[in-house]
Amino acid sequence: PSGFTECLREWDDLEKNYQQIQDTHRLYKQKLEEVTRLQGSCSGAISRQRKKLRELRVSLQECKDNHPTPKLNPEDVDSISEVQSLIRERGEAFSEMEAFLPQKNGLYLNLVLGNVNVTLLNKQSKFAYKDEYEKFKLVLTVILFVFSFTCRFLFSYRALDALFNFLLVWYYCTLTIRESVLINNGSRIKGWWVFHHYVSTFLSGVMLTWPEGALYQMFRNQFLTYCLYQIGFVQFLQYYYQSGCLYRLRALGEKHNMDVTVEGFQSWMWRGLTFLLPFLFFGHFWQLYNSITLFTMFQLPECKEWQVAMCGCSYLVLFMGNFLTTLGVVYQKYRN
Amino acid sequence: PSGFTECLREWDDLEKNYQQIQDTHRLYKQKLEEVTRLQGSCSGAISRQRKKLRELRVSLQECKDNHPTPKLNPEDVDSISEVQSLIRERGEAFSEMEAFLPQKNGLYLNLVLGNVNVTLLNKQSKFAYKDEYEKFKLVLTVILFVFSFTCRFLFSYRALDALFNFLLVWYYCTLTIRESVLINNGSRIKGWWVFHHYVSTFLSGVMLTWPEGALYQMFRNQFLTYCLYQIGFVQFLQYYYQSGCLYRLRALGEKHNMDVTVEGFQSWMWRGLTFLLPFLFFGHFWQLYNSITLFTMFQLPECKEWQVAMCGCSYLVLFMGNFLTTLGVVYQKYRN
Ligand SMILES: CC(C)(COP(=O)(O)OP(=O)(O)OC[C@H]1O[C@@H](n2cnc3c(N)ncnc32)[C@H](O)[C@@H]1OP(=O)(O)O)[C@@H](O)C(=O)NCCC(=O)NCCS
Numbered sequence A, B: 001p002s003g004f005t006e007c008l009r010e011w012d013d014l015e016k017n018y019q020q021i022q023d024t025h026r027l028y029k030q031k032l033e034e035v036t037r038l039q040g041s042c043s044g045a046i047s048r049q050r051k052k053l054r055e056l057r058v059s060l061q062e063c064k065d066n067h068p069t070p071k072l073n074p075e076d077v078d079s080i081s082e083v084q085s086l087i088r089e090r091g092e093a094f095s096e097m098e099a100f101l102p103q104k105n106g107l108y109l110n111l112v113l114g115n116v117n118v119t120l121l122n123k124q125s126k127f128a129y130k131d132e133y134e135k136f137k138l139v140l141t142v143i144l145f146v147f148s149f150t151c152r153f154l155f156s157y158r159a160l161d162a163l164f165n166f167l168l169v170w171y172y173c174t175l176t177i178r179e180s181v182l183i184n185n186g187s188r189i190k191g192w193w194v195f196h197h198y199v200s201t202f203l204s205g206v207m208l209t210w211p212e213g214a215l216y217q218m219f220r221n222q223f224l225t226y227c228l229y230q231i232g233f234v235q236f237l238q239y240y241y242q243s244g245c246l247y248r249l250r251a252l253g254e255k256h257n258m259d260v261t262v263e264g265f266q267s268w269m270w271r272g273l274t275f276l277l278p279f280l281f282f283g284h285f286w287q288l289y290n291s292i293t294l295f296t297m298f299q300l301p302e303c304k305e306w307q308v309a310m311c312g313c314s315y316l317v318l319f320m321g322n323f324l325t326t327l328g329v330v331y332q333k334y335r336n
């Protein structure tokens, strides 16, 4: 609009349009209230049914166990078993429903973020969130790789190392937050992988406080090379494998609900996994090696720093957890 | 249910109830989609109108500025001014509307949390969130107070100090996250108070890496006493003042929309503020004093640690920012 009359005409148009927006907004607020009410009643009803189902399961089991006394004919026993399997199915159906209902935050999210709802209420945004999480890890992997390369081969300042460790602390903290959000959204990530990031945060924090000195220099190169390998190289392979899984699962449509057509996915997954596993295990044994190195250093007479023992313990915990969990995951996949 | 037939009856009841839940859930999903659609169209329409209003404002101003040339009679000039003030009002109306629409996350939240919606969609939950934020600060204040007291007067281990600083880093990080959520929800917290928590995080991180030694011991007592005063005592007063403001504002109903009945609140606020201000300013000058102490230490010949200068700079930045912003806030309140 350039002239005065044009401006006034434009304003009139906007005025009319504004009325419309107000109407839409009013409708929106009303629907929003309805949705909130429905959310509450769905969640409430589901948790009440869940409770009753649990009680019923116990009662049915009791009926079965005390069998000879109240006398049941074989059909009755069959129908009990049938109801029992239906109860299990019902539980899964409820989980499916709950994917669209806001969930309570866990303790950690409540501490860090407070009481905001982080449940994404449709499959696309859940997928997009997971995808973003993998991309975030990838970008940080590249940055950390360059950073640790610089520290290892180019510059050797304690302050730069501190910055690197600070970045690690921040990175692991962020991962724990995002993983809590993923879990809230129904991801089946094993508890250990989350806990492992808490331990890593702690470890990086302790590395941060380790003062410059002969002992620090003794461990420095080994630590940085380990970071190059683990955070750079292995994480990259892991990204490739896990985002591959994610996209293939999505292409298959429904997740966690695989049937026969999934064979292609299964074979891809096994190929990826067998390729990945040697590198993973090598990384785990490097953690064990780090821990042994640190415990040996701890026995030196000149060792005064508490950080040495603390890091040693952390690496030991990481090794055991990672190794056992990975073995467990592989065993579980093999049995399916 | 105890007997077999009772169990079966119970199961039938549950079955019927389940059908109902399914119906509710289907209805819910449908409404949810509607709401999402309405959300999108409202947000889109508002941002389009905003853009047009901005253009219109510029055009009107041009009309006024070039006035003598296209010849406007005095009524026209009046109506231009009127439209201009209506445009301003419209902007505020849109902000009110946007409080009920999900907002895009800022850069920091996107980095830490990823793309989850953190906008709370009604006034009660916004209020509850802010209230929880204040309570969280209070609880952490108490914990940090006890902790710094322990470090100051009871035990003097570098490892315990490290734990204390680690807790500080975590606390400030958490505050930045929660404050980003508050801002996303329309809080008018000044940018500096958020930035001030980034600087504090950095400062605590640097303190964490400061190795044990003569210089550290030289600064330690002053630092811990400062923490006792600032984090323990002043934060507590601040909590009292700010949660007082919050409750009173809520009791007044609409926030940011005060009229004459607000006088009681105003006088309470001024009394609170004048009580609080001397303690605040004392804290600010303590920050200046910390910074000067550190810079003096930096000139000692035995000073090798980069942490000394870094902490000195951080305290200086904190002092200047806090002091100037507080002055600004008081001046602004005074003028209203
Ligand atoms: C062994 C491994 C490759 C199996 O991956 P997988 O096939 O995805 O395993 P699962 O089928 O059990 O995955 C279940 C869920 O957990 C997630 N997940 C598994 N391992 C994860 C990890 N290390 N970090 C984050 N998420 C992980 C999966 O993405 C999946 O999520 P979804 O339910 O949202 O789809 C994987 O666990 C892994 O890489 N572990 C090694 C990690 C390690 O040792 N790192 C070295 C220390 S830094």
Ligand SMILES: CC(C)(COP(=O)(O)OP(=O)(O)OC[C@H]1O[C@@H](n2cnc3c(N)ncnc32)[C@H](O)[C@@H]1OP(=O)(O)O)[C@@H](O)C(=O)NCCC(=O)NCCS
Pocket (backbone or CB within 6 Å): B130, B186, B187, B188, B189, B190, B193, B230, B238, B241, B242, B245, B276, B280, B283, B322, B326, B329
């Ligand atoms: C000066 C002061 C008391 C004024 O508080 P106030 O009256 O609430 O100030 P405003 O009216 O500008 O507040 C606007 C918003 O910012 C919030 N806010 C103000 N100062 C804040 C702070 N330091 N931290 C967090 N939030 C703050 C208010 O709660 C309010 O939120 P709302 O919009 O959601 O209601 C307050 O800013 C303050 O305590 N500042 C000093 C902090 C300090 O110096 N600390 C020492 C360093 S550790």
